[in-house]
Amino acid sequence: MTDKQNPSFTRYYGLPNGAAKAYFVCQKYLNNGQNALFVSSADTDDFDNAAHEFAPRGAQTFHLPETDTGRLNALYSLLSPATGPRLFSTSYEMLHTPLPDPKEFKDRLFVVHRGDTLRRQELLDRLEAAGYTREDYAETPGQYAARGSVVDIFCLNRPEPLRLYFAGNRVDVISSFDLDTQNTKEHIDEAVIIALSFENTPAALADYTSAYQYIFDEPDKEFPLEDYPSCAITTLLPAADGIDCGLKSNIAFNANMALLEREAASLQEREMTVSICCLNRGELDRMTELAADYPHLKKSLFKISPLTQGFYSPADHFALITSNEILNRRYNTASVLKRFDVEGAKRVRFKELQAGDYVVHQEHGIGRYLGLEVLDAEENPTDCLIIEYRRGSRLYVPMYDFKKVQKYIGAGGKRPALSALGGVAWKDVKKRVKEEAQKAAKEILKLEALRQASPAPEVPGDSRIEQEFADSFPYVLTPGQEQAIKDTLHDLDLPKPMDRVLVGDVGFGKTEVAMRAALKVALSGKQVMVLVPTTILADQHYKTFSKRMAGFPVNVRMLCRFQTAKEQKSVIAELKNGVCDIIIGTHRLMSKDIVFHDLGLVIIDEEHRFGVKQKEKIRAASAGVHSLLLSATPIPRTLNQSLSSLRDISLIDTPPRGRTPIKTVVTSWNNDLAAAAINQELARGGQIYYVYNSVQSMQSRYLFLKQLVPQARICMAHGQMDEKELEQTLWDFNQGKYDILLASTIIESGIDITNANTLIVENAQNFGLAQLYQLRGRIGRGSTKAYCYLFHPDWLFKKPEETDNNYADLSAVYWKPKEEKDPTEEARQRLAALLEFGELGSGFRLALRDMEIRGAGDLLGVKQHGYVNEVGLSLYCDLVAAEVKKLKGERTERTLRAKINLPVPAYIPPDYVPDDADRLKYYKELMDADEAKTQTILARLQDLSGPLPQEVKNLTELFRLSSRAGALEIYHVDWMDGKLELLFTRRFQMPPNLPGELFNRFGAEHVEFIKSKNGDGLHLAAPDGKDPAAFTREALSFFERILKPQK
Secondary structure: OOOOOOOOEEEEEOOOOHHHHHHHHHHHOHHHOOEEEEEOOOOOHHHHHHHHHHOOOOOEEEEOOOOHHHHHHHHHHHHOOOOOOEEEEEOHHHHOOOEOOHHHHHHOOEEEEOOOEOOHHHHHHHHHHOOOEEOOOOOOOOEEEEEOOEEEEOOOOOOOOEEEEEEOOEEEEEEEEOOOOOOEEEEOOEEEEOOOOOOOOOEOHHHOOOOEEEEEEOOOOOOOHHHOOOEEEEOOOOOOOEEEOOOEEOOOOOOOHHHHHHHHHHHHHOOOEEEEEEOOHHHHHHHHHHHHHOHHHHHOEEEEOOOOOOEEEOOOOEEEEEHHHHOOOOOOHHHHHHHHHHHOOOOOOOOOOOOOOEEEEOOOEEEEEEEEEEEOOOOOOEEEEEEEOHHHOEEEEEHHHHHHEEEOOOOOOOOOOOOOOOOOHHHHHHHHHHHHHHHHHHHHHHHHHHHHOOOOOOOOOOHHHHHHHHHOOOOOOOHHHHHHHHHHHHHHOOOOOOEEEEEEOOOOOHHHHHHHHHHHHHHOOOEEEEEOOOHHHHHHHHHHHHHHOOOOOOOEEEEOOOOOHHHHHHHHHHHHHOOOOEEEEOHHHHOOOOOOOOEEEEEEOOHHHOOHHHHHHHHHHOOOOEEEEEEOOOOHHHHHHHHOOOOEEEEEOOOOOOOOOOEEEEEEOOHHHHHHHHHHHHHOOOEEEEEOOOOOOHHHHHHHHHHHOOOOOEEEEOOOOOHHHHHHHHHHHHOOOOOEEEEOHHHHOOOOOOOEEEEEEOOHHHOOHHHHHHHHOOOOOOOOOOEEEEEEOOOOOOOOOOOOOOOHHHHHHHOOOOOOOOHHHHHHHHHHHHHHOOOOOOHHHHHHHHHHHHOOOOOOOHHHHHHHHHHOHHHHHHHHHHHHHHHHOOOOOOOOOOEEEOOOOOOOOOOOOOOHHHHHHHHHHHHHOOHHHHHHHHHHHHHHHOOOOHHHHHHHHHHHHHHHHHHOOEEEEEEEOOEEEEEEOOOOOOOOOHHHHHHHHHOHHHEEEEOOOOOOEEEEEOOOOOOHHHHHHHHHHHHHHHOOOOO
16 A cells, blocks of 8 residues: 655545454554554444554553543553553544643552552542542442441442452552452552543644554544544545555445355455454354355354454455344444443342331331441441331330341232331330141141041162162262252151151252152162142153163153153053052142042142142142252242241252352343343354243344344243144254244243253243242253343333322322232232342242242231231241240240340441441351351351451350350350359259369359349359450350360
8 A cells, every 4th residue: 555645634535444454554664663543433342443453563552432431541651661552442522521641640640559558548538539439339440348347449541440458558569350249369560550530631633643653544524634634544435546445345245144255255366365353252253154055155264353344455455244144234242241240230239228218026016127336436346226106206226136137028018007116116116926837837737636546658769779869979969959859858757747848949950859759669679659730841851860770770751742642541551550669740740530549748839830729739738748840049938837836848049059140230221231141142052032922022132132132042932832743842952053042931840951051031020920930940051150130021120200299298198099909010029039039049038039029928818918017927837836836845946146235346347347238248148147157147258348356256256155155055145243143044054063063163252143033143253354255254164164165
């Protein structure tokens, strides 16, 4: 290419698109060691992608965006030492945007290195001065967070935030960390702090790019070219005084492979090398596969390239054709996903209790939670829950009474009335509800008695074969699985029929637990019925059971509608004569012609899919046999019964090794995002579930998807299809013959494909929470990161416009409008809940949240609703469970933890964990933790906020002392005027030798026995200056030696 000489500027044409212009700029300027600035009014994504491809080795390419943080990061790059020629792209607006003076910009930069001597407060002051915003979590560039000895900073020049750990006045460690989990990743050496705010902005871009060659793309007639001598201009149309670069655009292919073959042949005949440019390995494999039947395409060079636009050069004898052009795609997948991620970067975090939530205090009633507050900050600081009651009264609940407070969940999802603090009304309510709980308990016992009227089938099993079966499991059992198997097999050994609910996320190993139980029953000569809601799931379970039990003396059969009449008749006969040990099927198993030889166990999978009447029918038919229910999201009725001690429950909440949380995106419909999500999955060789729950218009959606992603192979599945056609379609998708399964909610149960790791749901607001959770559970079953996109109409999260109603207050005087629930509000809450529960193993908590949204439903009948609303579901269930045990004559087993009040600061300081909800979560976890769990929690805290402050160490020590004291039947430990007060429960029995041992150890003058209304106790006088916590440890050690922990 040669220039026509012009004293002012040079025009260039024959550059049909952004990629061609990038090729020209790199060839003419960067290859000759010159820096270049490309200015365009169009989107420069295609130019930037091509610049990365064509820039010579050692060169740097950047984009100067219009966002504040992006622009400042680009200016930092401009002022940093260059390692080679540079190419910047930007818009015309940026040429005149006021910028800080380059010298001031450099002066205000500061770099923190690992090992630097720096006071933590000085760093915080400098961040504030630099314009950074303090938040609880640093989630977007320009934010910082401070906790304990840790400072998190989201620097402008890094893709992930950094965590700085201080040891005194020294920066001990700098690490990057994951935004979603907050866990640290790799250590790095430095953090660059770029100032965000400047009082004066006297400079312009030209002050940063004085050594750059300017290239203006299609400038307006009014643009002052005379201000930029020796610049270059690129135009689409030829110009008389311009230079023709000779680059040509490709024709439109519209996914027509035959047309692409003809064009490749034409280009090769003109002695051009044709390159097919694919964005990733997945596209490369797909394009290579498509080109196999076309001889000229097969001669082309296939390569991975960031190019999104192509062109050809007759002079240089090459042609570049991109996958975007072949498939008629108008966007870049990575940029769409990245842009969306930035826009929606605010993370939704699960908070068990948030300010404004209704709570129930066991002794004071229903109030509104306002937050946590540190009381007695000077002498003996401790965290207190603040609860607001009627007429603005407030109750401060100290840390050791946190367990008396529960979140309020009513029966109908309605707001409760606040209780009056200090009145007798709450006692009356509790008394009335307790009387009703006694009636409910009698009903429960009646149902239980009916169930246990028939003795349970004896299932001794065969320990040797069972052990062989256990040893043949190819994976490592999770702790949740181990406990569930232990509990289930123990239930089978009891003289009463098992009635257990097994809750665990999809893919968490519930089926293995069920197979262990089924094998034990089958080896005892009894039959097992496995009932599932769909034929597809029956087939899948049949294959799983058959494969797992191959080689063991068990006959597994299936009964479903896909079988011929002859096959069904044969299976029914085997059931009747006892040849079949385990039968797997759908509702067909409940037909009148089904007769079991000797049924011993009923297993119901996906139990939430069966209606109450169906399950009661099953229960009636299986009276006197063991039952096991499996579900990831148990429906509220089952959940209520479990919580009320009607059934035993096992919770598997630990994911298998290697599983990662599913990233969930809730947003309004976006064509580009949907297409980008699909292409991202195809690029890594995966498959996509696309849920569209309207069979009538599914065909039109199929055609839409063919246009959106023409390279994808799409199949449809819905309940109105012919059974064999449906089965074949799902089989083909399972075998990888299709990329996208466009389906109704038929995929909710029974299709488990490890290669499908992207789920797209249209109109997600129309689905129930359990449905959405089950749908999401179809993906992320392996170690591959999974993505779930829940699309809703854009109006769903928009607040309705308020209209003036001058008569609203007046009308309220005369009548009270009926309270109605807004269905769109429920939909919003359901989708928000899915975001909160993105972590693994959250199905059980999701079911609880479902009850918050739409009420607790039936416990034993409609008559219970009023009582549940009066005290909340949790307290009602506690009352019923207590009455059940009382009527049975059972002693209520509880782990006693002493209330400890020692003059030591023991709490989680707000500057160590600033968020109230997070502090409350850690309090609750530490209260119930054993030593191993405590160490795990403390390690998490140290990773998040740095070394443990003394207050947290004291807190964990008090929890340990509380547990130790409780095991000795000590319910109260206090420190008063140098004396340790210990109060024992009424169950405590004093050994005869205890007084003598006390006098010998502490001295008779230092021991005082006291009387208390709740049990006797004693005072122990401590030596002068003795640390209260140390003296308490010594006293408890003494009692542990003298007393064995009393039952």
